[in-house]
Amino acid sequence: MDIATLAFSAFYQFGDAFAFLVLSACGLAVIFGMMGVINLAHGEFIMCGAYVTAASVHAGLPLPLGILAGTAVSALVGVLVELLVIRHLYERPLDTIVATWGLSLIATQGTLILVGSTMAGVGTPFGSFQVGAYSYSIYRIVLFMAALAVLGGLYALFNWTRFGVLARATIQVPHMAAALGVDTRLIYSLTFACGAGLAGLAGGLYAPTMTLVPTMGATFIMEAFVTVVIGGADVFLGTAPAGGVLAVVKSGMTSWQGQLFGQIGLLVAVIIVVRVLPKGISGFVLRERT
Amino acid sequence: MSAVVSLLRRLEGPQTLGRGRGFWSLFALVLLGAVAFPLLTDGYTVGNTVYFFVWVFIALSLSLIWGYGGSLSFGQTAFFGIAGYGYGVLTINFGADYGFTWIALLIAVGIAALFALLLGYFMFFGRIAGVFLGIVTLAVTLMLERFMAQTAGPEWHIGSARLNGFNGMSAMPPLTIPWFDEPIVLFADVGLYYIVLAMLVIVYLALRILMNSSFGNVIVAIRENPERAEMLGYDIRKYQLITFVIGAALAGLSGVLYTVWGQYITPSSMGMTAAALPLIWVAVGGRSDLTTTVIGTLVVLSGFQALTIYGSQYALVFMGVLLVLTVLIAPNGLVLGIINWVTRLVSRRKQETA
Numbered sequence A: 001m002d003i004a005t006l007a008f009s010a011f012y013q014f015g016d017a018f019a020f021l022v023l024s025a026c027g028l029a030v031i032f033g034m035m036g037v038i039n040l041a042h043g044e045f046i047m048c049g050a051y052v053t054a055a056s057v058h059a060g061l062p063l064p065l066g067i068l069a070g071t072a073v074s075a076l077v078g079v080l081v082e083l084l085v086i087r088h089l090y091e092r093p094l095d096t097i098v099a100t101w102g103l104s105l106i107a108t109q110g111t112l113i114l115v116g117s118t119m120a121g122v123g124t125p126f127g128s129f130q131v132g133a134y135s136y137s138i139y140r141i142v143l144f145m146a147a148l149a150v151l152g153g154l155y156a157l158f159n160w161t162r163f164g165v166l167a168r169a170t171i172q173v174p175h176m177a178a179a180l181g182v183d184t185r186l187i188y189s190l191t192f193a194c195g196a197g198l199a200g201l202a203g204g205l206y207a208p209t210m211t212l213v214p215t216m217g218a219t220f221i222m223e224a225f226v227t228v229v230i231g232g233a234d235v236f237l238g239t240a241p242a243g244g245v246l247a248v249v250k251s252g253m254t255s256w257q258g259q260l261f262g263q264i265g266l267l268v269a270v271i272i273v274v275r276v277l278p279k280g281i282s283g284f285v286l287r288e289r290t
Numbered sequence B: 001m002s003a004v005v006s007l008l009r010r011l012e013g014p015q016t017l018g019r020g021r022g023f024w025s026l027f028a029l030v031l032l033g034a035v036a037f038p039l040l041t042d043g044y045t046v047g048n049t050v051y052f053f054v055w056v057f058i059a060l061s062l063s064l065i066w067g068y069g070g071s072l073s074f075g076q077t078a079f080f081g082i083a084g085y086g087y088g089v090l091t092i093n094f095g096a097d098y099g100f101t102w103i104a105l106l107i108a109v110g111i112a113a114l115f116a117l118l119l120g121y122f123m124f125f126g127r128i129a130g131v132f133l134g135i136v137t138l139a140v141t142l143m144l145e146r147f148m149a150q151t152a153g154p155e156w157h158i159g160s161a162r163l164n165g166f167n168g169m170s171a172m173p174p175l176t177i178p179w180f181d182e183p184i185v186l187f188a189d190v191g192l193y194y195i196v197l198a199m200l201v202i203v204y205l206a207l208r209i210l211m212n213s214s215f216g217n218v219i220v221a222i223r224e225n226p227e228r229a230e231m232l233g234y235d236i237r238k239y240q241l242i243t244f245v246i247g248a249a250l251a252g253l254s255g256v257l258y259t260v261w262g263q264y265i266t267p268s269s270m271g272m273t274a275a276a277l278p279l280i281w282v283a284v285g286g287r288s289d290l291t292t293t294v295i296g297t298l299v300v301l302s303g304f305q306a307l308t309i310y311g312s313q314y315a316l317v318f319m320g321v322l323l324v325l326t327v328l329i330a331p332n333g334l335v336l337g338i339i340n341w342v343t344r345l346v347s348r349r350k351q352e353t354a
Helices: A003-035 A042-058 A063-084 A094-117 A140-158 A162-174 A174-179 A185-211 A217-231 A235-257 A261-274 A280-289 B001-011 B022-040 B043-068 B078-093 B097-124 B131-148 B190-212 B215-226 B226-231 B237-262 B272-285 B290-308 B312-329 B334-352
Strands: A128-131 A133-139
Touching: A003 A042, A003 A133, A003 A140, A003 A185, A003 A217, A003 A235, A042 A063, A042 A094, A042 A185, A042 A217, A042 B312, A063 A185, A094 B131, A094 B272, A094 B312, A133 A140, A140 A162, A140 A185, A162 A174, A162 A185, A162 B226, A174 A185, A174 B312, A185 A280, A185 B334, A217 A235, A217 A261, A217 B131, A235 A261, A235 A280, A261 B097, A261 B131, A261 B190, A280 B190, B022 B043, B022 B190, B043 B078, B043 B190, B043 B215, B043 B272, B043 B290, B078 B097, B078 B131, B078 B237, B078 B272, B097 B131, B190 B215, B190 B237, B190 B290, B215 B226, B215 B237, B226 B237, B272 B290, B272 B312, B272 B334, B290 B312, B290 B334
Parallel strands: none
Antiparallel strands: A128 A133
16 A cells, blocks of 8 residues: 555544534534533534434435535524523523433433434435555545535534624623624524534434434533543534544554544543643633733 | 531531531431331431431531532542442452451542542642633543543452452442451442441541531631632642532542442443533532532432433433523522521511510
């Protein structure tokens, strides 16, 4: 095997890990970064997105539309959850964790009751291509592109749109924003919906690559949390670089010792990083800047 | 002598509900009932009650760390699992002779505490607090579950103990008291019932003393306002770490007793659902008091078991709803809320008659 194919293989694995980390984490990061709320039902929003995507594909929709449907349904559920539960708990961050955990329990077991222990999956599209002796799935490349597109889209949303400006104002000084006529409750609702929708998008994108079971959210949630903890509160300064660093750790450890050690590597990385940089990468960057 | 008296005086105080002759006579009455309980009922119910008691330790540990200390830890089930596996590995390797099971119990609890010391050092001395603490402990718990679940192959063994992956370990010897002619084996029956009941009473009273001591007061002060506690000269990191380790040891004790009770331990005892359940008992009972935690745990557990007849998924959905509603309506816990309401009612009645 020559250097070029080796490099491509390493890059492919890095891209795969990066896409998984960023896509599963960005919904969580938006909600945490903007609202200070940790959404433990994040994995269940991902599950919701994946299930709706699969159901729409079974109903005859093409996959991209199915993914859109999954995203939309998750976002709607997000609005509902914010209205019924999260809204009442902004003053008590620890209680939001507990409440969203209760929601996650309800969602997982409810899906088990309603849909059953598995759901028929969707085939992975696009097939594969050959580099050197190995074949690679094209869809994984698509996922990597999707992760970059989501980061770009979020950057545009929060920097170039009116909603983005209002949202950032609300996050910085909520009372001031409210005094200037911003409907902060609406902003919080929309932000939560945005995070839930991103989770649904992640679920929809990964629906063709995994088995659909009610507990599938748990596969994402650890990676998502680790990325958010290491990244800190800011999506661009935190989640993206954290995704990059962790992807190197994970793909490196995985190709060296196997999947499990990839995950152990993540855990060790997070414990060391919280000891050195308690506010995550973005906290470190922002402190340097001020 | 005076030291003992001053220690006993700490049994009641500002950090625990219940004081005076009324409370302690009730306590004695309940204890008497608990002691007489095996005489009045059949072996199955006794074994089942032991199962309930086993979980009270982990609930108390969560009450200590979360309710009193204010740090939400999802790691209790990790310590539970570590100690449970520890007991299994030790007793399968070294057998149950010469009372070794008790040494294994202590070592297993010690391993859990040591692990908590290591993890807690990184967290508390890294000044991780609030929601992040919850996430890091949750990540550790899930990681452990995944790790244990993939240890199915024969290459995963410690000594002669196979870890058995997702199916978990089984057939470890139960607790055994060495005796002259033949050792007394404590199966999940009357014998184990009294041992666990005794442990429960000791732990409960010891925690009452601990929480009403100056240490407990500092812990509560840190919960109320960490900066102020620090300005008053307390190294809050040390206090938090010690609480965390004590809590981990209690959760570990729960894990060992669980393993002893059923003679098996599986990775799913460290999973998401397993981690959620203690949280529900403690939240519903009233996390900031030991007594309400015990009551809440026993009530919710028996309710949960009664519901499981209709299928465990339904019971879990109900538990989730119960948790969300508790957090929304009675953030301090239902049992604690009811007790506070009754005391207010009684004191108002007294004022009116006076």
